[in-house]
Structure formats: C-alpha cells, structure tokens
Amino acid sequence: MDHFLYRDGALYAEDVPVAEIAAAVGTPFYLYSTATLLRHYRLFDEALDGVDHLVCYAMKAASNQAILTTLARAGAGMDVVSQGEYLRAKAAGVPGDKIVFSGVGKTEEEITCALEGGIRQFNVESEPEMAVISRVASRLGKVAPITIRVNPDVDAKTHAKIATGKSENKFGIPIARAREVYALAASLPGLQVVGIDVHIGSQLTELEPFGLAYKKVAELTGQLRADGHDIRRLDLGGGLGIPYTRSNEAPPLPVEYGALIKDTLGHLGCEIEIEPGRLIAGNAGIMVSKVIYVKSGEGRDFLILDGAMNDLIRPAMYDAHHDIIPVAEPAPGVEQAAYDIVGPVCESGDTFAKGRMMPPLAAGDLVAFRSAGAYGAVMSSEYNSRLMIPEVLVKDDQFAVIRPRPSFDDMINRDSIPGWL
Numbered sequence: 099m100d101h102f103l104y105r106d107g108a109l110y111a112e113d114v115p116v117a118e119i120a121a122a123v124g125t126p127f128y129l130y131s132t133a134t135l136l137r138h139y140r141l142f143d144e145a146l147d148g149v150d151h152l153v154c155y156a157m158k159a160a161s162n163q164a165i166l167t168t169l170a171r172a173g174a175g176m177d178v179v180s181q182g183e184y185l186r187a188k189a190a191g192v193p194g195d196k197i198v199f200s201g202v203g204k205t206e207e208e209i210t211c212a213l214e215g216g217i218r219q220f221n222v223e224s225e226p227e228m229a230v231i232s233r234v235a236s237r238l239g240k241v242a243p244i245t246i247r248v249n250p251d252v253d254a255k256t257h258a259k260i261a262t263g264k265s266e267n268k269f270g271i272p273i274a275r276a277r278e279v280y281a282l283a284a285s286l287p288g289l290q291v292v293g294i295d296v297h298i299g300s301q302l303t304e305l306e307p308f309g310l311a312y313k314k315v316a317e318l319t320g321q322l323r324a325d326g327h328d329i330r331r332l333d334l335g336g337g338l339g340i341p342y343t344r345s346n347e348a349p350p351l352p353v354e355y356g357a358l359i360k361d362t363l364g365h366l367g368c369e370i371e372i373e374p375g376r377l378i379a380g381n382a383g384i385m386v387s388k389v390i391y392v393k394s395g396e397g398r399d400f401l402i403l404d405g406a407m408n409d410l411i412r413p414a415m416y417d418a419h420h421d422i423i424p425v426a427e428p429a430p431g432v433e434q435a436a437y438d439i440v441g442p443v444c445e446s447g448d449t450f451a452k453g454r455m456m457p458p459l460a461a462g463d464l465v466a467f468r469s470a471g472a473y474g475a476v477m478s479s480e481y482n483s484r485l486m487i488p489e490v491l492v493k494d495d496q497f498a499v500i501r502p503r504p505s506f507d508d509m510i511n512r513d514s515i516p517g518w519l
C-alpha cells in the first residue's frame with residue numbers, strides 16, 4: 099500500500115495534488131511520500147517483534163538526506179557501501195553503532211573513516227579485505243567488529259544483474275570455506291568476530307530462496323559456535339521484492355518474511371539485522387514527467403516524455419517494468435491505445451515501455467512512473483547534459499524540494515579548462 103492515489107480525478111501524493119507540485123518545481127522530478135516510507139520501515143520493524151533486531155535501511159536504494167533523516171528519526175539503522183554513504187548516514191544523525199558497512203571493495207580510506215567515526219560492524223567479503231581491516235584497526239588502536247559474508251550458493255530466482263548468492267557471483271566467501279576463514283579472523287589482531295552476514299539478491303518474489311539460505315546460516319552458526327566463535331548477530335541482508343504492477347504480483351509480505359526468519363533462526367538467540375532497501379523506498383516514490391510530443395510512427399505511436407533513461411535507468415538496464423499512469427485520472431471506460439513510451443535521449447535504449455496501453459494523452463499532460471522511489475534518483479546521471487532532476491518530499495499536506503534542480507551554469511562550471519589549453 100502506498101500514498102499515491104487518485105482523489106476527485108487527480109493524482110495525489112498524501113494530501114497534495116501532484117499537478118500542484120509539478121507547477122511549482124517543473125518536470126521531471128522525483129516525489130516521495132513520508133507516510134509510505136515510515137509505513138514500510140515499521141512493517142519490517144514489527145515483523146521482527148519479539149526478537150532482538152535492527153532494521154538497517156540499505157540506503158543505496160534512495161539516499162537523499164531528508165529520506166535518511168526521516169527513517170533515522172523512526173529508529174532505523176543504515177546499511178552503507180561506501181564512504182559517501184557512511185558520511186551521509188552520519189550527517190543524518192545515525193550513530194555509528196547503528197551503521198553496518200557492506201560491499202566487496204572497501205578501501206583502506208573507507209575502513210579508516212568508519213573506524214574513526216564509529217561502526218556497528220564491517221561485513222567482510224574476502225580474506226585480503228579482512229587483512230586490511232585488521233591492519234587499520236591495529237594501527238588506530240581499535241577493535242573492528244566484523245561478520246563474514248557467506249555465499250550460500252542459493253538461486254535467488256531474480257534478474258541476473260541483481261542476484262548475488264550463487265557461487266559464480268563476486269560476493270562473500272563460499273559457505274564451504276567459512277570455518278577456515280573464521281579461524282583466520284580469530285587469529286588476526288584488531289578484529290572481533292560478532293556474527294555472520296548473508297545477502298542473496300534483490301527483488302526476490304518468493305520466500306523459498308531466503309529459507310534455503312537462512313537454514314544454511316543456522317547450521318553454520320552451530321558449527322562456528324562449536325569452533326569457539328562468539329556468533330551473536332546475524333545480518334540477513336535485504337532483497338524482499340515489491341509489486342511493480344498493480345494487477346498480478348503479490349510478493350511475500352514483510353510479516354511473512356519475519357515469520358520465516360523466526361522459524362529458521364529464532365532458536366539461536368542471536369540478534370537479527372536486516373537490510374531492506376527497495377521495499378522501504380520503492381513504492382514510496384514516483385517520477386513525474388510531462389508528455390512533450392505524441393508522434394505517429396510506422397505502425398506504432400510514441401509518447402515522447404521529458405524524463406529519460408538518465409533519470410530512471412531501470413527499464414534500460416534491467417528491462418524493468420514501471421507502471422506509468424496519467425496524473426489526471428482517466429474517465430472510467432475511456433478507450434486506450436498502445437504506445438511506445440520513450441525519452442528524448444539519443445539512443446533506442448531510452449525506451450520506458452513498448453506497446454503500453456494508455457488512455458488518450460496530449461502534449462503537456464503529466465504522467466507518473468510508479469515504484470520509482472528505489473534505485474531511481476540514486477542511479478541517475480547527466481547523460482546528454484540533461485540536468486539531474488529535483489527530489490521532492492511530501493508529508494501530509496506539505497511538500498518541500500529536498501534536492502533542487504541545478505542550473506545549466508552549475509553544470510557547465512563544474513568542469514574546468516586547463517591553463518595550457
């Protein structure tokens with residue numbers, strides 16, 4: 099459930115008409131709902147009721163400071179994958195002991211920054227990385243809490259570009275080698291093993307792969323404890339999928355996911371961490387765009403929008419489906435026609451949808467891309483020297499620009515001409 103609904107023939111974000119925001123900030127822009135963000139965070143928090151837990155929002159999904167602050171004030175921890183994300187989390191008021199650091203390529207500089215600023219744990223992905231964390235921690239006279247990310251060799255049954263838990267993926271340490279690598283961790287100075295980490299992929303629409311992975315983690319917990327390691331924390335990653343279409347998709351709910359976690363791991367007495375990103379932000383955001391032209395082609399018609407692949411790359415990159423709806427509610431029973439919905443960028447990949455059935459639209463009409471809150475704005479670029487689009491946050495009947503549209507001068511003047519040119 100989200101808070102982008104038609105009311106009196108117009109699309110609203112909570113209590114604000116989307117067209118009113120478009121008139122104030124121009125198009126295209128991203129628009130987020132505070133109520134939806136908080137609702138989704140709380141669903142996870144409540145799903146783990148009764149177990150000691152922390153929901154660490156995977157801020158790679160949407161990392162605007164206003165979004166982070168909203169979630170941090172509700173009690174969320176953060177899952178970060180770079181120094182930039184770490185510093186964003188800190189700037190949003192998240193204490194170091196609620197920040198987990200994931201990612202396969204943490205640099206010495208990033209590790210130093212997190213150790214100096216405070217960190218709940220590093221999720222270690224390789225032996226060379228473990229050696230660097232040990233060295234940096236020893237140099238700083240600190241002890242780095244770590245988990246080791248294990249790769250359980252489970253098929254997440256999701257898009258190949260976002261599956262991470264098969265042995266051919268670059269992530270984690272093969273679970274079969276885990277005991278050996280934990281023994282190494284115990285022998286190195288400056289490290290304190292606190293638990294196990296696993297993350298098998300994103301946009302999972304079934305619980306089964308989670309169940310398979312978590313059972314392997316439960317078994318490993320027993321083995322590692324028998325080896326003398328203090329396994330007290332399990333980081334289970336993110337990945338729970340969201341419905342991208344209104345009609346036929348019903349991925350498992352956070353409460354069902356929580357029940358699975360309790361079933362498979364509840365008996366171990368561990369603190370549970372989860373790292374959801376998409377489910378918190380995805381359906382809490384839309385991208386609003388305007389029709390520039392309706393163009394008749396050979397056997398097909400095009401809706402050419404002012405938003406493009408540089409603003410929302412998911413359709414081009416993952417063949418992702420986003421529902422696209424008119425901001426003015428179509429009259430009931432109005433005849434629909436098929437359109438290819440495209441942006442102005444100079445490549446055919448700049449196509450949001452092919453043969454999409456849409457009600458009649460004309461130049462100047464507004465449309466909204468649903469489910470664009472996660473991996474939308476954060477993956478945007480200035481390709482074709484198109485300005486980064488603004489982000490707007492709604493709360494009840496108020497809205498605020500939380501990242502302004504830069505000016506063309508801002509964009510041009512970021513570059514510099516060498517003196518010798």
Ligand code: LLP
Nearest residue numbers: 156200297300301336337373374375376473
């Ligand atoms: N934890 C780790 C270690 C991750 O790598 C990810 C996502 C998450 C948590 C959050 O997963 P989520 O709950 O959002 O599924 N750009 C792609 C998605 C990439 C996901 C990368 N890792 C897309 O637009 O579909």
